Amino acid sequence: MSYYQRHIFFCLNQRDGENACAQHGAQEAFDHCKKRVKAEGLAGKGGVRVNKAGCLDRCAGGPVAVVYPDAVWYSFVDSSDIDEIVERHLKQGEVVDRLVLPDNVGR
Numbered sequence: 001m002s003y004y005q006r007h008i009f010f011c012l013n014q015r016d017g018e019n020a021c022a023q024h025g026a027q028e029a030f031d032h033c034k035k036r037v038k039a040e041g042l043a044g045k046g047g048v049r050v051n052k053a054g055c056l057d058r059c060a061g062g063p064v065a066v067v068y069p070d071a072v073w074y075s076f077v078d079s080s081d082i083d084e085i086v087e088r089h090l091k092q093g094e095v096v097d098r099l100v101l102p103d104n105v106g107r
């Protein structure tokens with residue numbers, strides 16, 4: 001068994017004068033996710049880890065996050081989207097289809 005059951009990485013990249021996830025509420029979403037995961041008692045060994053990441057090279061869909069080991073990519077808008085990812089995917093292992101980033105979205 002892996003150390004964490006699920007690991008979610010948020011791109012928090014900023015880029016001068018260019019589109020990047022930090023311009024689209026990525027930090028707020030990351031902070032909200034950390035808070036929710038902790039409040040739900042999911043954080044830690046055998047549970048969920050929420051991590052910052054640099055550019056994940058899928059900027060056109062930003063802000064983005066990816067959940068491993070499932071390798072499911074999400075694009076989100078607000079804290080209610082994050083709540084849904086926490087509740088359904090991080091807690092129950094169910095993919096939130098409406099927020100999945102299409103495969104053809106790159107940089």
Ligand code: FES
Pocket residue numbers: 011012013014019020021022054055056057058059060062063064
């Ligand atoms: S800036 Fe977020 S994926 Fe590139």
